[in-house]
Amino acid sequence: AVEVMAGRFRGCLVGGLMGDCLGAPFEGEPRASPTMLNTYFKRLNDPNLKVPYKPYTDDTAMMRCVALSLIEEKGYVAQDMAKRFVKEFFAEPKRGYGSNVVDVFAVLRATKFRDVYSPAAMQFNGRGSYGNGGAMRVAPIALFCHASTEQELVDTAKDMALLTHANRLGYNGAVLQCLAVHEALHTPKNDLNCVIFIENLIKKMKKVEQLTKDDIIDEGEEPFVYVKKLEKVLELLERKESIDRDQVEDELGVNISAHESVPTAIYSFVRASYPIPNIEAENEFQRTLHYAISLGGDTDTIASMAGSIAGAYYGMEKIPENLQRHCEALSEAVEQADQLNSTCVKD
Numbered sequence: 001a002v003e004v005m006a007g008r009f010r011g012c013l014v015g016g017l018m019g020d021c022l023g024a025p026f027e028g029e030p031r032a033s034p035t036m037l038n039t040y041f042k043r044l045n046d047p048n049l050k051v052p053y054k055p056y057t058d059d060t061a062m063m064r065c066v067a068l069s070l071i072e073e074k075g076y077v078a079q080d081m082a083k084r085f086v087k088e089f090f091a092e093p094k095r096g097y098g099s100n101v102v103d104v105f106a107v108l109r110a111t112k113f114r115d116v117y118s119p120a121a122m123q124f125n126g127r128g129s130y131g132n133g134g135a136m137r138v139a140p141i142a143l144f145c146h147a148s149t150e151q152e153l154v155d156t157a158k159d160m161a162l163l164t165h166a167n168r169l170g171y172n173g174a175v176l177q178c179l180a181v182h183e184a185l186h187t188p189k190n191d192l193n194c195v196i197f198i199e200n201l202i203k204k205m206k207k208v209e210q211l212t213k214d215d216i217i218d219e220g221e222e223p224f225v226y227v228k229k230l231e232k233v234l235e236l237l238e239r240k241e242s243i244d245r246d247q248v249e250d251e252l253g254v255n256i257s258a259h260e261s262v263p264t265a266i267y268s269f270v271r272a273s274y275p276i277p278n279i280e281a282e283n284e285f286q287r288t289l290h291y292a293i294s295l296g297g298d299t300d301t302i303a304s305m306a307g308s309i310a311g312a313y314y315g316m317e318k319i320p321e322n323l324q325r326h327c328e329a330l331s332e333a334v335e336q337a338d339q340l341n342s343t344c345v346k347d
């Protein structure tokens with residue numbers, strides 16, 4: 001299975017990198033029109049175009065830490081991962097990190113990593129962050145645990161997210177993104193059924209969002225936020241009329257909250273598996289990034305998460321090379337994918 005999976009592992013990490021690098025110029029900007037993005041992608045696909053590479057942002061900076069820690073430690077080791085996040089942040093603090101997560105890094109360093117989970121637990125007056133920072137970096141866990149049990153996958157994604165995101169929406173968003181990459185990795189090629197893909201995630205999230213005694217939840221707060229969002233995705237897929245970008249923004253969200261971006265990334269992947277009006281892209285992987293970016297808001301993160309899922313399904317072979325070459329640290333993503341493939345739990 002090592003052979004068979006290699007292209008998908010590469011596709012996943014390269015796909016995540018590409019969504020980040022190619023989506024970052026549009027993050028928080030007024031939404032780019034589909035025609036403008038047609039020109040953007042056409043230009044980048046021109047084999048003669050030589051431009052400086054597009055830098056990656058915090059999404060990839062942290063994903064690289066997750067991948068390298070899993071590779072070096074041959075498993076999830078909380079202290080090692082936390083140390084890598086902190087070292088990376090202080091080496092290159094200007095990668096566009098969320099405005100609150102940087103406090104976690106500072107406290108981790110100041111307290112010498114004594115209790116790696118407690119600085120995150122103190123964020124937002126003890127409620128923890130629900131930003132999408134746990135989800136945006138989780139893909140390597142899905143690769144590493146590709147042959148593990150579902151419970152192991154869920155627990156590892158959650159623990160890794162808890163290093164910075166202690167709010168239930170924050171870590172459950174990471175769990176959902178991890179499950180989505182995992183589902184894509186295991187969906188036979190040319191056999192994607194959008195409805196079944198989402199239904200499988202709903203089944204799994206119903207278990208994940210079941211309340212446990214450790215969960216902090218406000219009175220009257222909806223406990224099955226992700227299940228509800230995924231049901232919305234099914235509704236959007238089933239609507240006959242075409243869905244405009246305002247509807248996606250209103251019904252799923254396009255911002256830095258995990259619950260307003262992870263379901264949107266998953267929707268982008270399934271929706272882009274067949275043609276979309278006004279998007280000129282024959283290639284489904286490219287269409288996924290194009291669509292995710294066109295939704296606006298947190299474009300680098302939504303495109304990166306959608307790109308990891310799409311890359312895990314379509315594989316490296318389907319990712320246009322002319323687009324790949326514009327991304328910083330491309331060869332490192334490939335190398336890490338190969339190392340994860342040879343280190344990961346045996347299947």
Ligand code: 8NA
Nearest residue numbers: 028096097098099100101124128129130131132133298301
């Ligand atoms: P984070 O933990 O700092 O969360 C991001 C933001 O979410 C916070 O700064 C708050 O505004 C808000 N937030 C999270 N939890 C709560 C809460 N409990 N109560 C109130 N507000 C809350 O960082 P992160 O790692 O989750 O952030 C990831 C995002 O930041 C990614 O999009 C990444 O690319 C980066 N980023 C985003 C933007 C943007 O404007 N879209 C800009 C720069 C950087």
Ligand code: MG
Nearest residue numbers: 057058059300
């Ligand atoms: Mg970013």
Ligand code: MG
Nearest residue numbers: 145148152345
């Ligand atoms: Mg395992």
Ligand code: MG
Nearest residue numbers: 027298300301
């Ligand atoms: Mg972002």
